[in-house]
Amino acid sequence: MTIMMDHEEELLLSTVKSFMEENFYPHEEMVDRTGEVPEELGRQIEARAKEVGLYACNLPEEVGGGGLSLSAQRLIEREYGKTSHALHSWAARPTEILLACEGDQRDEYLLPCVRGEKRELFALTEPEAGSDAMGMRSNAVRDGDDWILNGSKHFISGPCMPDFAIVFAATGEDETPRGKRKRVTAFLVDVGLPGFDCREGTKSVSYRGYKTYQLSFDNVRLGPGKILGEEGRGFEVANQWLGMGRIWVGASCCGKAERILEMATEWAANRKQFGKPIGQFQATGFRLANGAMNLRAADLMVSDAVARHERGQMADQDAAMVKVFCSEMLCQLADDAVQIHGGMGLMEELPIQRLWRDSRLERIWDGTSEIQRHIITRSMLRPLGA
Ligand SMILES: Cc1cc2nc3c(=O)[nH]c(=O)nc-3n(C[C@H](O)[C@H](O)[C@H](O)COP(=O)(O)OP(=O)(O)OC[C@H]3O[C@@H](n4cnc5c(N)ncnc54)[C@H](O)[C@@H]3O)c2cc1C
Known part of the structure; x- marks a missing residue:
């Protein structure tokens, strides 16, 4: 883990890890192969998430949610990033936009989403x-x-x-x-x-x-x-959430990158060619070193954005930078990991090819890399009237 945590966060992370060991990892391969999460499994994940307090953990306690801080939510999104949306989305974090519900809308939409109904x-x-x-x-x-x-x-x-x-x-x-x-x-x-x-x-x-x-x-x-x-004022409502959504994409990319890097490192240490572990060839070792450095930088960008948001100082370009940097870091690392695995990187027997496929979406949804770069450029040029 490349990020620092306090004791409470360590406890939370250990709960999340056990939850994932029990509910996500054993099903990943089947879900990817069949393209389906059986309804029964989805409902079981939902029920277990409620039992351990992870369901709707992103929403405030006043509405019945988990009331987790942004730092705690970041840990969860980062850890969930190691697996598939197909699985962890059953342990729902309803969109915060629903907090804009007023009057009867709260009983009709917000609260049933928090309760998982x-x-x-x-x-x-x-x-x-x-x-x-x-x-x-x-x-x-x-x-x-x-x-x-x-x-x-x-x-x-x-x-x-x-x-x-x-x-x-x-x-x-x-x-x-x-x-x-x-x-x-x-x-x-x-x-x-x-x-x-x-x-x-x-x-x-x-x-x-x-x-x-x-x-x-x-x-x-x-x-x-x-x-x-x-x-x-629909975009104003959406924007309150889109910014943080992009930070969570970043956190999730860091989690997936960490998992991929561990796999690639293990492979590089154990696979031998020319009588040596392939990690000892500089071309392979430097890929690992670059991956580790870029992952550290990406995690720091997520930490910085969370801190900015907590102080009410996060701007659109901050979220855009996190989204584009973390998703591109992940895709580069996933591609390097396939290369390090050689032919085995593309075989269905190993999860690397799945993680590589999954990574690719991160540069597209929630606004493509190009659109994020536009947001960043605009924030630089507009103050100069351009
Ligand atoms: C699996 C998946 C789940 C999704 N979930 C949701 C969801 O729940 N809700 C939702 O609303 N949307 C969702 N999306 C949509 C997603 O946000 C869009 O796919 C994304 O914003 C890109 O839009 P597009 O696919 O139409 O690509 P296009 O807009 O057609 O872009 C194609 C290419 O052109 C580039 N391009 C476009 N305009 C410019 C420009 N001005 N300058 C430079 N390059 C440009 C893009 O960067 C991209 O490379 C999802 C998408 C996928 C694939």
Whole structure:
């Protein structure tokens, strides 16, 4: 472990490790091979997570969550990163956006998610609007006190069929100094509403068994009380969470990198060619050394971002730097680990090929590396008026 912890954090980590030994690691290979987490296994993970206090551990105690500090959550995300989303997403950490629920929404959406009675999806991406979220075509128009929703979403991921989706849709346009800008609103949309079709979408080779869903809305009537936050302020609601989401991607990449590095180091120490362990060849040893250095740097960036967030000083570019650095560090390390394993790195018998496939997604979701670099560049140029 390349990060420092206090005694309480060590205890938490030991609970998480035992939980993972019992509930995740024994099933990884089967889930990757079959592309499914059997419902019974998913429910068992859910139940065990509740028993040990890991379910909804990210949400505050006032709403029934675990009330963990950001440092503690970081440890969990880092450790969970060693395995597959297909498994650890059953030990849910409901999206913090739900804390924007008000009035009856708390009983209908937030609290059931904390108790594990309901599951949500976060639905922003569309077939024609990925990186360019503002290019979204989903829209809602007012009809008396109701809203009528039309459009579609894809690549919306979760462990199982959800009960509702948090759907981002355009509800008008504002004039701004930079031209017209869509007003985007977040809606709470129940699965089963007339006109709302939610079905399994294409399968990803990263995190096999973690489902993606495609959603389509054909004149879906949403009654009063279905806007999360305020009309036209959907991105403000989302942004409160997206930043931290990117830090958790970073933490999770560090965990996976640590696991891969351990495997590669062990292989380099034991595999002999030309009468020596291959780790003694500089070309192999330096790959390990670079991996260890870059992992240390990535972990420090996550620590720094968590500290900034705790002080209320984390900016978009801080989260972007963590996301891009940690995910690229992981992909380089995973690729080096396959190289160190030689042909065996690509064989199904070993988990390296699975971890390499899983790693690849991290540079794409939650905003691609290119989009993160845009965020960083913008933060540098804008103060100079460019
Ligand atoms: C398994 C999986 C799960 C997902 N889960 C969710 C989810 O739960 N909810 C959700 O809303 N979304 C989810 N996504 C969507 C994910 O966030 C998008 O795939 C991602 O934002 C990229 O969008 P895109 O795939 O449409 O790629 P595109 O936007 O088409 O990008 C293609 C390429 O063009 C590059 N590019 C685009 N614009 C620019 C630019 N201006 N400058 C430079 N390069 C650019 C990109 O960086 C990328 O390399 C998921 C995706 C996957 C694969």
